[in-house]
Amino acid sequence: MTQFPIDKIRNDFPILNEKIRNKPLVYLDNAASSQKPNVVIDCISHVYRHDYANVHRGVHTLSVRSTDKFEGAREKIKDFINAESGKEIIFTKGTTESINLVAQSYGKANIKAGDEILISAMEHHSNIVPWQMLSEQTGAILKVAPINLRGELILDEFIKLIGDKTRLISIAHMSNALGTINPVKQIIAAAHDKNIPVLLDGAQAIPHMPVDVLDLDCDFYAFSGHKLYGPSGIGVLYGKQALLESMPPYQGGGDMIRKVTFEETEYNTLPYKFEAGTPSIADAIALGAAIDYLNEIGMGAVAVYEAELLDYATEQAKKIKGLRIIGEAAEKGAILSFVLDKIHPHDIGTMLDSLGIAVRAGHHCAMPVMDFFEVPATARASFAIYNTKQEIDVLMNGIESLIEVFG
Amino acid sequence: MFDDLRDLYQEVIFDHNRNPRNFRIIENADRKVDGFNPLCGDRLTLYLKMNGDVIEDASFQGSGCAISTASVSLMTEIVKGKTEAEAEALFKTFHEMTTGKDEQVNLEAVGKLAVLAGVREYPARVKCATLAWHTLDAALKNEKQAVSTE
Known part of the structure; x- marks a missing residue:
């Protein structure tokens, strides 16, 4: 199998060069809407x-x-x-x-x-x-x-x-x-x-x-x-x-x-x-x-690459004490919804934003799902073809730091 | 690591989030109103015990983000002993402070509430801070139905 052309793909999306609050953008809100390549x-x-x-x-x-x-x-x-x-x-x-x-x-x-x-x-x-x-x-x-x-x-x-x-x-x-x-x-x-x-x-x-x-x-x-x-x-x-x-x-x-x-x-x-x-x-x-x-790129290759990202993100998230993943289906696409002990998803969203990380915090237009899991909202990182394991590391470091700050 | 957020998440806010004040039910409350922020799903119930037009006691139940929890906790502290008119005036000043329409807000007039002034730089979070006050406003006007920030 040929290597997934991640470097080329990242170059194709100009918004990935944006600085958010003086930090490189880590865009993990793809389930809400994805970014656009130059060709589009x-x-x-x-x-x-x-x-x-x-x-x-x-x-x-x-x-x-x-x-x-x-x-x-x-x-x-x-x-x-x-x-x-x-x-x-x-x-x-x-x-x-x-x-x-x-x-x-x-x-x-x-x-x-x-x-x-x-x-x-x-x-x-x-x-x-x-x-x-x-x-x-x-x-x-x-x-x-x-x-x-x-x-x-x-x-x-x-x-x-x-x-x-x-x-x-x-x-x-x-x-x-x-x-x-x-x-x-x-x-x-x-x-x-x-x-x-x-x-x-x-x-x-x-x-x-x-x-x-x-x-x-x-x-x-x-x-x-x-x-x-x-x-x-x-x-x-x-x-x-x-x-x-x-x-x-x-x-x-x-x-x-x-x-x-x-x-x-x-x-x-x-x-x-x-x-x-x-x-x-x-x-x-x-x-x-x-x-x-x-x-x-090929949608088959996309599926394989994103499955790797999700596996890595899930593995890293499970190491964080106080983090609960919402949605652990055996068959799952590249979405990691989670809550943290005693820290509201909106605080998670604002704190991660200050690190340049865009995640969704809220009910995701699925209020009955939130009711079922008895949470008011979740934070959600959702991945796309241009995301990397290194960005997932930035996310996980951010989560660990904000847990520390909230104490 | 979160230096940019120091204006928003001041230590007082963390303190009130960890240990919310007046987090209890007033059994013989004269006013009881629910507040709801459909954007984030935050819900709170505000209880008031009145003595004439003076707020003798205020308390709340519910859960929300740090900003909204700190805001309602601080509010229940500050409105105790105030008349309805004084509380309404405070709401008006607080609203101006958090929505940033008037740069000249007298921060002394709002006392401890000044720690919430930082939300004006975060439009997505303003409603977290104002939910408590909209709920109080409804309670003072004796509105029975739940209020919503939308």
């Missing part, structure tokens, strides 16, 4: 300087050029997740909008009073609230499958909750608060035995591992560009073509129509049926550039 930053600038016009509109040269690049990005995303067709790739604002799209389009058309929607106890608010809203609108019931103290889904319990009234399952591929990678293939197989579609919230999984929607056989896959080293404001909903064809539009407007009179409207074909209004054009194209960049 330059791509956005290049689009606006040379290629920008609205898409799918004009006959003029720039509009054609812009459309080609925009649709080219769609094809890159299709290949990246191994979808069958570009028609299955819907551009959205991000994971949240992707999930809301499924809830309001598929959900409203197919879910009725008394029907059940099944999620897990480790979901991000964005995979809870859209289903609560749908339940309020339709009278459906939201069922929540339990997790254990290691932060793992209790698979038997989950399977038991898949019943005759279950109409949709929506679950995180990887948890943002715990790092847990869920046994989604087994869940999907069990769901499909009963003809129930499954949506995977891929916001956390997609930057850390190869994702193959055909192999997973999921019905929907939602993710954001900004956690994948791409711009914020752009995300993706993958859906199986037949399902998307059967669904009503989500929002009305331009681009999603074929013909409009005041009496009736004929909707556009996929994927445009779900893309009302002018999309975030440059951001979509730059997401394509981020994917090119990751393909060069």
Whole structure:
């Protein structure tokens, strides 16, 4: 195996040269949002300087050029997740909008009073609230499958909750608060035995591992560009073509129509049926550039490198007295959530910040997870392709020093 | 190692975080209000025993970060024996001190609370310091519902 090109990668991310409070930046808040490589930053600038016009509109040269690049990005995303067709790739604002799209389009058309929607106890608010809203609108019931103290889904319990009234399952591929990678293939197989579609919230999984929607056989896959080293404001909903064809539009407007009179409207074909209004054009194209960049490194290599980082961080964290790791699943991505005895996560966050270390302190938009572990919040270090073991040492030294200061 | 933070985490704050004052329930409290900071999940319950319009006793329960614990601990100490009007005036001064809108805040007027002036340089932490005071404000106005910093 070739060496992971960490030095080259670090050079590709200009923000890593920033000094924070006069210290070199150690950026460990990647689960919230990752930093951007030069190719992404330059791509956005290049689009606006040379290629920008609205898409799918004009006959003029720039509009054609812009459309080609925009649709080219769609094809890159299709290949990246191994979808069958570009028609299955819907551009959205991000994971949240992707999930809301499924809830309001598929959900409203197919879910009725008394029907059940099944999620897990480790979901991000964005995979809870859209289903609560749908339940309020339709009278459906939201069922929540339990997790254990290691932060793992209790698979038997989950399977038991898949019943005759279950109409949709929506679950995180990887948890943002715990790092847990869920046994989604087994869940999907069990769901499909009963003809129930499954949506995977891929916001956390997609930057850390190869994702193959055909192999997973999921019905929907939602993710954001900004956690994948791409711009914020752009995300993706993958859906199986037949399902998307059967669904009503989500929002009305331009681009999603074929013909409009005041009496009736004929909707556009996929994927445009779900893309009302002018999309975030440059951001979509730059997401394509981020994917090119990751393909060069290889998502398999990324997964191997980050597993090493996580193992090292976990090993070092366990040496610190008074530190408790929240989330110790056997299958886990590069997230280390922790609490310290008698030191609140917000104090940890501020203290580490003064050393140039960016971690997240809070409930991570997963308040039910915090309630389950009986903590108000956690501190979370989440790793990316540009992090190093040496940065983990800086983090651990920082934690030990702040424990000393708090005494 | 944490030299930059000396203005924020003064020794008095560590002291009140380790040994919070008035950390108890007042059984026959006249006012009892919950405060909540949804950003960090901090919760506290403030108890007041009134004698006319004078705050005879103040105490709290709950858990939070060092800044919020020290702030509520210091507050319960300082408001004891003050009238409602005096406490409200103190809240106003404290708010100005921590949000930095008025550089000319008279630090003498806030006494020990001056140790919390450092939060003005940390916008993400201002609410930690002000949660206690928003809760007191609600208690003085006799608002029954929980207050939130949002």
